Amino acid sequence: MAEKFLEVKNLKKYFKTKRGWLHAVDDIDFVINKGETLGLVGESGCGKSTTGRVVLRLLEATAGEILFNGEDVLKFNKQKMREMRQNAQIVFQDPFASLNPRMSVSQIIAEPLVINKTVSSKHEIQKKVASLMETVGLASRLENVYPHELDGGRRQRIGIARALALNPSFIVLDEPVSALDVSIQAQILNLMDELQDELGLTYLFVSHDLSVIKHVSDNIAVMYLGKIVEMSDYASIFVDPLHPYTKALLSAIPIPDVDIKRERIILEGDVPSPIAPPPGCRFYGRCYARKDICKDNTPELLPVSEGRSVACHIVHEQRKG
């Protein structure tokens, strides 16, 4: 029986802007089981990174519950929060955007150990750094090199080593391979897969790339404009997508196979603004299957079969018969 690791309920994150409240994440729910990966996929601006950050409390939620092993993170005291900060880590697309460029590889990896005082002696820190570098496949001769001297793949290995330093059980991976060329991307994806198996890690994997998401995920949540529109196990959604947006998204991916002939759904227009969105389905304006009911009523994410749910009035009506 799968054990719930993270459960998110009615999570909202609104940003105040000059033009009104921006609904970056607007009432989403999901569960990630221990040792599994939830893939969060959608186009830019749909709220993936915000979700990852709010879950780790790097951003404060506007509303909702974030339960780690059943305990609500939003109610944690300082001590609990400190534990949680060690236990839950994040890896970014560019792990160095926020780091001091004058730190060497070993200093970057050691920093969390130093700050959290988990290991005390210099010698032990060195030992831990060496073992982390080995774990992520970085040659020990790179210890004193500066990250800007390294290629994107190695830089991402450093980001992963740093995230692993405090022996976390959960990692948010925010577009960790999006800046990498495919031959290097494949190396990093395999590494993260191995680490998950060896260390029993739970991942929230954020990406705009559906083929990457399919490869890494146990379950997939598709986001559109702050909402989860469809949830599925990693496979069914590719065989039988239910939400009109998921269908369009899948049909839009260029597939490197000359034998596959697909009906392409070309969506009209662009994603609308997330500021003060009107009531009704967020996809209404671009939906090729819309009906009147979709205009003013927000569809709920409802289960439709084992492991699958969808937020679409049209699908719900069809299911009712």
Add this chain to the structure above:
Amino acid sequence: MTESNNMLEIKGLTIHYVTDDGVVRAVNDLNIAIGRGESIGLVGETGAGKTTTALGILKLVPNPPGKIIDGEIFLDGEDIIKKSEPEMRKIRGNKVSMIFQDPMTSLNPVMTVRDQIAEVILLHEKMPAAKALEKAEEMLMKVGIMPDRAKDYPHQFSGGMRQRVVIAIALACSPELLIADEPTTALDVTIQAQVLELMKNLKEEFNTSMIMITHDLGIVAEICDKVAVMYAGSVVEYADKLELFKNPKHPYTIGLFNSIPDIGNDVESLKPIKGLMPDPMNLPTGCPFHPRCDKAKPECSEKIPAGYDIGNNHIVKCILFNQ
């Protein structure tokens, strides 16, 4: 002059960037040919030399540090390398157009999109200004931008719409050859689908030849007739699209296919190519791929392989195919 009626024929093109730190051998002995109305995908990872090749065709390689060291580029039978800059200016935007990854590099932020298109038309064709404006609006309609937006400025458009404006500019003078350098890389996938669909349709309507530069084999599968796979400045494999996708031969091409997560089938783990792309300032001797190649033999580090024709106009630059 060449005898062939190819739209573009490149022979032995070699381009270097001479910098203080050393010589970057960005493009090495590159050969490709494109027939009229044909489209070729130039595929490769970052630093393979794709953009430099495109700039070479337009004689836009920044000099210094860039320099065309050797080679011939026949555009419609005429050798571009011998053309003067004023002659090139007549060719660019007229006979050959280019689309860049970032639309803002080709757009003027303080001019309405309609005026920008009209300006390009007037640069190459004699007609009254009012007629050029009319034609500009027609081009905008073709790329799906309605006349009520024609007098807007670039910043008032989304990324996908800007790229469509750039396409309208590029096609305004009915070029015979369109070079598109990662035109959809910065766009979301549903918007990319819109733009690719548009390019496919316009290419057919105008019978334009096209070089599609991309790192995405999926895009190649979708809109190209031929494929050239580039690695470290060389075209390592060159074939018709169907042939290349069904029968890839070069170990690098095979490695690329194995690295892509497959959306159609389940694969337990990916088979990445080991190691890293070489530094073009310090290319390995012999075949540039040999340090990463599973099939490498001792000779591979000694001699740069020739391109071997294995039939069906399928060329592989690898000694495994030397029979």
